[in-house]
Amino acid sequence: MKNTALTETHSALGAKMVPFAGYNMPVQYEGVNAEHETVRNAVGVFDVSHMGEFLIEGEHALDLIQKVTSNDASKLTIGKAQYSCMPNDEGGIVDDLIVYRVKEDTYLLVVNASNIEKDWNWISSKNDAGATMRDLSDDYSLLAIQGPKAVEAMQSLTSHDLASIKFYNFVVGDFAGIEHVIISATGYTGSGGFEIYCKNSEVQQIWDKVFEAGADYGIKPIGLAARDTLRLEMGYCLYGNDINDTTSPIEAGLGWITKFTKEFTNSEALKKQKEQGVARKLVAFELDERGIPRQGYDIVDGNGTKIGEVTSGTMSPSLGKGIGLGYVPTVFADVNSKINIQIRKNAVPATVVKLPFYKG
Numbered sequence: 001m002k003n004t005a006l007t008e009t010h011s012a013l014g015a016k017m018v019p020f021a022g023y024n025m026p027v028q029y030e031g032v033n034a035e036h037e038t039v040r041n042a043v044g045v046f047d048v049s050h051m052g053e054f055l056i057e058g059e060h061a062l063d064l065i066q067k068v069t070s071n072d073a074s075k076l077t078i079g080k081a082q083y084s085c086m087p088n089d090e091g092g093i094v095d096d097l098i099v100y101r102v103k104e105d106t107y108l109l110v111v112n113a114s115n116i117e118k119d120w121n122w123i124s125s126k127n128d129a130g131a132t133m134r135d136l137s138d139d140y141s142l143l144a145i146q147g148p149k150a151v152e153a154m155q156s157l158t159s160h161d162l163a164s165i166k167f168y169n170f171v172v173g174d175f176a177g178i179e180h181v182i183i184s185a186t187g188y189t190g191s192g193g194f195e196i197y198c199k200n201s202e203v204q205q206i207w208d209k210v211f212e213a214g215a216d217y218g219i220k221p222i223g224l225a226a227r228d229t230l231r232l233e234m235g236y237c238l239y240g241n242d243i244n245d246t247t248s249p250i251e252a253g254l255g256w257i258t259k260f261t262k263e264f265t266n267s268e269a270l271k272k273q274k275e276q277g278v279a280r281k282l283v284a285f286e287l288d289e290r291g292i293p294r295q296g297y298d299i300v301d302g303n304g305t306k307i308g309e310v311t312s313g314t315m316s317p318s319l320g321k322g323i324g325l326g327y328v329p330t331v332f333a334d335v336n337s338k339i340n341i342q343i344r345k346n347a348v349p350a351t352v353v354k355l356p357f358y359k360g
Contacts, residue, residue, distance in 0.1 A: 004049035005141050005200040021113035023050040028223035035226035036317040039191050043147035044222035052116035052137040054109040060129035061105050068126050072259040076101040081168045081186050087266045092245040094122050112239045141203035143196045150193035153217040176209035178202045190234035229314050235284050235355030242311040242325050250274050252282045281333040285350040287322035291343045298342040299326050318358045
């Protein structure tokens with residue numbers, strides 16, 4: 001089991017630690033609902049240092065990224081980031097990721113912790129033009145400072161105007177007394193804020209100063225359980241749940257990051273899917289009655305016939321009702337379609353809704 005540079009800090013704060021993607025991670029501190037509300041209303045800090053970081057450099061860096069990712073990375077200027085995914089050859093997804101353009105020929109790829117080795121091997125296998133690749137995953141830490149008060153609470157720690165960093169943009173600069181930190185507006189909670197990339201040796205200083213600066217704003221440490229409820233309220237896909245090696249980006253509603261203005265892995269087959277339509281789609285649903293949908297629960301039609309299963313589900317702390325995502329045949333995928341979630345012996349009625357669940 002790997003530790004992040006802050007594992008002892010989390011334990012000292014009373015975090016409940018659990019194994020996650022090969023790392024010892026804080027799942028919660030005071031409780032999921034309280035932590036969720038902190039991020040929605042004030043500011044909270046996640047240690048997400050388990051995420052993977054690859055540096056792709058050189059004159060062939062963009063060619064490699066264009067080949068392995070579905071989005072069009074040629075649109076990135078320095079200081080911009082892009083959500084994307086890496087399709088496999090069979091119509092599924094190797095991983096979803098964020099691509100940062102750091103310099104002219106330097107890109108940072110941020111990948112899911114559970115897929116670091118798989119992603120590295122996949123990208124390496126496509127690197128026939130000889131782009132320079134470096135795996136920085138074990139050397140870098142990542143903090144997500146999230147919530148509507150994040151800008152105000154953190155402004156004293158940097159000379160950069162945090163309010164001017166637009167969504168999916170970033171700067172490289174000073175933060176909490178450390179130089180050359182990436183300050184990125186790419187959070188996964190829907191409540192605004194920043195992600196801070198720094199070296200492992202720097203993260204304790206940054207963590208301490210962040211909590212000092214945020215003291216008057218109700219800042220609290222937040223665990224992975226609340227990160228899950230926050231991202232689900234926005235309808236953001238989680239790899240391993242809502243997307244995986246067998247789900248296509250078109251089925252998953254990720255057509256918006258699948259650009260057919262270029263060729264990439266399996267692009268022909270995916271283009272055909274987009275043109276001809278798919279047999280199933282990932283939908284968002286809200287329960288019409290009390291209950292909590294969980295990953296793996298069956299989705300059934302009015303006759304009790306299984307038509308799919310829940311990929312992510314929870315009791316939404318913001319809405320006070322059961323919400324979830326799951327794949328269903330396209331005929332059930334329209335907004336306001338009626339489906340049922342099999343919760344133990346009960347088929348609980350649910351309605352397909354438009355994302356996000358949480359409107360802010």
